[in-house]
Amino acid sequence: MSSSRLTLTPNSSGSPSARPPEETTAELPIWLQRTLLVIYVLFCIELGLMLVIVPWTRLWAGNSLLLRWPAVQTWLMNGFVRGSVSGLGFVDIWLGVLEAARYRDRH
Numbered sequence: 142m143s144s145s146r147l148t149l150t151p152n153s154s155g156s157p158s159a160r161p162p163e164e165t166t167a168e169l170p171i172w173l174q175r176t177l178l179v180i181y182v183l184f185c186i187e188l189g190l191m192l193v194i195v196p197w198t199r200l201w202a203g204n205s206l207l208l209r210w211p212a213v214q215t216w217l218m219n220g221f222v223r224g225s226v227s228g229l230g231f232v233d234i235w236l237g238v239l240e241a242a243r244y245r246d247r248h
Contacts, residue, residue: 185236185240189237192226192233195226
């Protein structure tokens with residue numbers, strides 16, 4: 142069972158009343174909010190572009206790390222796997238664009 146803390150303060154009639162505790166949250170400065178947004182959007186777009194493009198290049202096919210596991214390399218060369226990774230890249234790009242479009246300054 143959880144217990145919640147209530148603060149009892151006298152109201153104008155002198156009887157105590159229950160009021161929820163005040164939350165104090167420090168808002169980030171607007172310049173920092175905007176900087177973090179730009180970094181997040183650029184990261185999403187860059188990662189998304191890499192996920193869209195890399196599965197269709199020689200970097201994906203000729204990966205020297207996968208030479209020890211030919212079954213994994215064959216699986217990664219499957220068009221469905223490549224398309225799925227590219228689809229994740231498009232979703233990542235969409236998230237970055239959507240976040241930029243929905244941004245509002247918090248005062």
